Amino acid sequence: MKPASAASKSHRVRTASEPAWNLRLYIAGHTHKSVTAFENLKRICEQHLQGEYHIEIIDLIKQPQLAKGDQILAVPTLVRRLPQPIKKIIGDLSNTERVLVGLDLRPQGEG
Amino acid sequence: MRGSRTSPSRKTFVATAVDKCPTGIVGFDQISQGGLPRGRPALVCGGAGCGKTLFAMEFVVRGATRFKEPGAYVSFEENAAELTANARSLGFDLAGLMRRRMLAMDFVHIERSEIEETGSYDLDGLFVRLQYAMRSVNAKRVVLDTLEALFSGLSDTAVLRAELRRLFRWLKEQGVTALITAEKGEGSLTRYGIEEYVSDCVILLDHRLREQLSTRRLRVVKYRGSGHGTNEYPFIIDQQGISVLPITSVGLDHAATAARVSSGIRRLDDMLGGRGFFRGSSIMVSGTAGTGKTTLGCTFVNAACARGERCLYFAFEESPSQIVRNMRSVGVHLQRWVDRGVLKFHAARPTLYGLETHLSVMHRQIEEYRPAVVVVDPVTTVLTQGALNDVRSMLLRLMDFMKSRQITAYLISLSRNSEPIEHSDADISSLIDTWILVRDLESGGERNRGLYVLKSRGMAHSNQIREFVLGPRGIELLDVYLGPGGMLTGSARVMQESRDRAQAGASERQFARVQAQIAGKRTRLEAQVASLQHKIRIQDQLIDQLVLERRADELAGQVARRELAISRGVEVVPGKVRNRGDAS
Numbered sequence: 001m002k003p004a005s006a007a008s009k010s011h012r013v014r015t016a017s018e019p020a021w022n023l024r025l026y027i028a029g030h031t032h033k034s035v036t037a038f039e040n041l042k043r044i045c046e047q048h049l050q051g052e053y054h055i056e057i058i059d060l061i062k063q064p065q066l067a068k069g070d071q072i073l074a075v076p077t078l079v080r081r082l083p084q085p086i087k088k089i090i091g092d093l094s095n096t097e098r099v100l101v102g103l104d105l106r107p108q109g110e111g
Numbered sequence: 112m113r114g115s116r117t118s119p120s121r122k123t124f125v126a127t128a129v130d131k132c133p134t135g136i137v138g139f140d141q142i143s144q145g146g147l148p149r150g151r152p153a154l155v156c157g158g159a160g161c162g163k164t165l166f167a168m169e170f171v172v173r174g175a176t177r178f179k180e181p182g183a184y185v186s187f188e189e190n191a192a193e194l195t196a197n198a199r200s201l202g203f204d205l206a207g208l209m210r211r212r213m214l215a216m217d218f219v220h221i222e223r224s225e226i227e228e229t230g231s232y233d234l235d236g237l238f239v240r241l242q243y244a245m246r247s248v249n250a251k252r253v254v255l256d257t258l259e260a261l262f263s264g265l266s267d268t269a270v271l272r273a274e275l276r277r278l279f280r281w282l283k284e285q286g287v288t289a290l291i292t293a294e295k296g297e298g299s300l301t302r303y304g305i306e307e308y309v310s311d312c313v314i315l316l317d318h319r320l321r322e323q324l325s326t327r328r329l330r331v332v333k334y335r336g337s338g339h340g341t342n343e344y345p346f347i348i349d350q351q352g353i354s355v356l357p358i359t360s361v362g363l364d365h366a367a368t369a370a371r372v373s374s375g376i377r378r379l380d381d382m383l384g385g386r387g388f389f390r391g392s393s394i395m396v397s398g399t400a401g402t403g404k405t406t407l408g409c410t411f412v413n414a415a416c417a418r419g420e421r422c423l424y425f426a427f428e429e430s431p432s433q434i435v436r437n438m439r440s441v442g443v444h445l446q447r448w449v450d451r452g453v454l455k456f457h458a459a460r461p462t463l464y465g466l467e468t469h470l471s472v473m474h475r476q477i478e479e480y481r482p483a484v485v486v487v488d489p490v491t492t493v494l495t496q497g498a499l500n501d502v503r504s505m506l507l508r509l510m511d512f513m514k515s516r517q518i519t520a521y522l523i524s525l526s527r528n529s530e531p532i533e534h535s536d537a538d539i540s541s542l543i544d545t546w547i548l549v550r551d552l553e554s555g556g557e558r559n560r561g562l563y564v565l566k567s568r569g570m571a572h573s574n575q576i577r578e579f580v581l582g583p584r585g586i587e588l589l590d591v592y593l594g595p596g597g598m599l600t601g602s603a604r605v606m607q608e609s610r611d612r613a614q615a616g617a618s619e620r621q622f623a624r625v626q627a628q629i630a631g632k633r634t635r636l637e638a639q640v641a642s643l644q645h646k647i648r649i650q651d652q653l654i655d656q657l658v659l660e661r662r663a664d665e666l667a668g669q670v671a672r673r674e675l676a677i678s679r680g681v682e683v684v685p686g687k688v689r690n691r692g693d694a695s
Contacts (some may be wrong), residue, residue: 026636059235064243071220074238074265090265091230102227108434 021045021053022082029061030110033092037076040093048105078102129336132180132252132288133174136166137475138355142340143331152282152289154309156301157316162327162348163292165201166316167254168194169352170290172203174252182252183215183244183287187260190218201352215244221264228266234274237261245287253289255281262303273464279308290311300332311335317343318320326465329355345467345476345505356471356508369571372484372519375414376407378588379547382564382573387546390483391517391571395490395540397524398549402560403581404523405429406551408486409438410586411521413648416441416448420483424456425473427492431456436641442584455480461492470505474512485513490539503539510542512542544568549579552600558603562588578604 023042027034040055045053060067060075070079070088079085080103089102100106141494147153147170153172164186171182186194194216195205208214217240218509232415245253258275265271282289291309297301306313313332318325329346331339346355373380380387387437389392396404411423426434435445448454457476461469477485490506513520522543538548545567552561560579564572577588578600591600599607 005244017221026236030631033231033233039229048123060239064239066238067236067240067243073219073221073234073261073317074232074237075235077236078233085226086322087227088225089229090234091228094230098229102229 008030019052019054020083021049021080022056023053023054024058024070024079024081025068026058026060026067026072026077026079027074035078036092036094038077039044040099042077044093044096044099044103049101080104115459122336123357129334131337132174133178134168136169136355136388137351137352137674138344138346139329139353142329142344142355143312143334144242144338144692147288147290148334148337149288150286151281151311151313152291152309154291154293154301154306155314155316156293156295156306158295158318161295161316162308162346162353163195163316164189164194164256165348166314166353167256167290167292168198168203169201171214171254172198172205172208173352175208180251181213181248182254183217183241183248183250184254185217185219186256187219187221187242194218200247200350202350203352212248215248215488217241217244219260223264223266224265228581231343232267232270232299232444234261234271234278237274238278238470242285245285251287251357252254253287255289255291257294259293259301259303259305275305275308286600312337316346323377326467328467345471349466349472349475351475354471354475356467356474356657358670368517372418372420373414374407375412376586377590378577379562379586380573381569381579383545384572385568390519392544392568393515393520393522393542394547394548395522395524395543396549397565399418399526399551402549402551403579403586404525404549405434405488406438406441406443406581406586407547408488408523409434409443412446412454412486413438413443413445415519416451417447419453422486423476423478423480423482423483424452424454424486425476425494426456426458426488427461428489429458431458436682440583441586455482460511466505470509473509475517477513477518481516481520482508484519484521486521486523489525491525491538492521494616503542506539507542510619512538526662537680554579554599554601554603557601557603561591575639607646 005030019099022044022055023041025034025050027037036106041055045055058066060072069085072079076092078088078089078099080089080092087102087104089099093099116687131140131147132149133140134143144597155163156165169182170183174180174182184194189197191205198205205214209216219237219240239256241253244250252459261271262268279289291305293301293303293305294305295315300306300313300315312694314335315330315332317328317330319328320326326629327346327348328343330343331341344355346353348354367392370390371386371388372390374383378669396407396445398404408424412424415422422433429437429629435449438445441454445454448457455476457473459469459472463469464472473485473487524539526693543566546565547562549560549562552559560581561576562579563574563576566572576591578591580587580589589604591604
């Protein structure tokens with residue numbers, strides 16, 4: 001997990017001026033779950049949103065005050081800040097289908 | 112400070128001694144013998160609107176203001192603005208506490224519809240936020256207000272339960288005294304069974320309705336390693352927060368004083384051994400409607416205020432201004448005492464709330480005002496609010512409480528016309544030290560008032576009925592008429608008295624007449640006696656005359672006989688003649 005080492009720092013996976021997808025991943029330290037979540041997220045984004053996304057990782061151990069803003073309770077939590085409306089997906093994102101539904105990348109109920 | 116550090120390591124010794132963290136909630140610390148278990152989580156549960164949030168809020172606020180223990184308040188239901196507004200209505204300045212870094216608040220909002228769950232997760236986010244809030248103020252007290260909201264926000268209950276267990280363990284490690292609120296479930300203490308994680312102290316709040324009147328009750332369901340009151344205690348929520356009616360004062364160990372207080376009516380004092388009531392005793396005045404019970408009470412209050420004693424008057428039937436006005440008409444001026452702050456009225460409709468609430472309110476008022484005399488007018492309307500047994504035990508608590516404070520309790524009891532006065536109040540009579548009865552005495556087409564002392568513990572008291580008259584100068588007690596015609600009061604008494612006077616006058620004249628008659632008779636008799644004595648004297652004179660005449664005759668006879676003998680030559684016995692001659 002290379003980018004997570006610079007926790008809470010923005011990771012511009014692709015330098016687009018204003019990516020349509022603004023995602024935030026909240027974690028609490030480098031646990032197995034957070035590593036898995038980041039890897040899953042990255043894979044899904046590369047597959048479905050290539051060039052259109054921006055992931056920010058926030059480590060709550062280091063920046064606990066940020067948990068309030070997005071009402072973070074469980075970790076890992078993925079917050080889709082853009083496009084609106086805000087969506088939250090909690091867990092290690094291991095179920096790709098659920099993540100795609102959660103991100104509105106796939107209409108609910110379809111394959 | 113010390114407690115919060117040491118308690119986690121003391122966990123194994125809890126059975127012997129539990130360090131307590133006072134809540135500052137009136138009455139609760141007495142029931143729980145010191146407060147919540149320090150350094151451990153406690154649970155407060157109950158239905159909607161039972162006061163859980165307020166209980167938790169007061170715990171944190173009092174901790175900050177009174178015990179210098181900062182607190183962290185994590186709410187799952189209301190945000191900081193809402194909580195601040197709610198708390199302000201109870202006089203808690205949350206914003207000020209936050210500014211002074213005595214309080215940290217966090218609002219945890221979970222909206223299930225916004226959340227998708229996929230894969231494994233934990234609640235480290237919550238832990239982080241909790242820890243952040245706690246550290247920001249160095250919290251000693253933590254509240255998690257309706258932690259169970261997590262269950263409705265997250266679907267993986269297995270994870271939740273594991274995380275909750277971890278949370279409580281973590282809270283203990285932090286050494287904070289935590290209070291967790293939870294909604295009451297069907298047939299269980301909490302809806303999601305949180306009580307199984309919080310095993311040290313569980314408090315149940317209850318808000319129930321009976322006959323449209325609500326009563327709040329509190330019960331300590333369990334308290335590991337500590338004694339606690341096991342009853343249900345009524346509590347109230349008012350402008351000062353929660354007040355639990357404690358019963359630690361219940362007992363018969365209050366000191367009895369021999370000091371006396373005047374009833375305000377000299378003749379009533381006379382009836383009570385000449386010196387009035389005992390200070391700190393309980394006095395009940397019973398009577399049917401319109402017998403002057405309130406006036407008696409107000410006269411007592413008036414006298415107490417004049418002595419400079421503070422009086423608290425619970426009016427359940429009349430408004431204070433009405434009482435003041437009515438009393439003015441009988442020459443008892445109460446307004447001046449109100450103005451001087453020695454008399455306080457507390458008026459409430461009996462149906463405003465249930466019995467327990469009434470008594471809690473009274474309790475709180477007494478605590479605050481610290482009076483020497485408390486009048487409850489009338490106590491009977493409050494009594495009808497509950498079942499007889501409840502009433503009795505509640506009243507007992509109140510009386511004991513007042514006795515322990517040396518407060519003279521003056522209870523006014525309205526009796527129903529249909530039943531004998533002595534019976535209607537019998538269920539509480541054993542709590543009463545001095546019992547005065549005011550009753551109607553109907554006769555001669557009018558109604559009058561009679562007053563007597565039914566009982567008065569510890570003093571010689573009169574057994575006589577006094578007529579009780581209300582005039583512009585207050586209460587007067589008069590002797591009733593006791594005569595051949597029985598006991599009379601009112602106009603009958605007045606008439607009988609004038610009749611008596613008339614009768615007495617008549618007999619006086621009769622006496623004079625008879626006296627004169629007898630004197631006349633005596634005079635006549637004396638005259639008779641005089642005339643008889645005159646007659647006797649006349650008779651005596653007659654007898655004397657007769658004797659003289661007879662003697663003269665005898666002499667004359669002898670002379671004649673001697674002359675005859677001489678003339679006949681017969682020897683005359685010389686002695687005889689000589690004697691006769693000597694005698695004459």
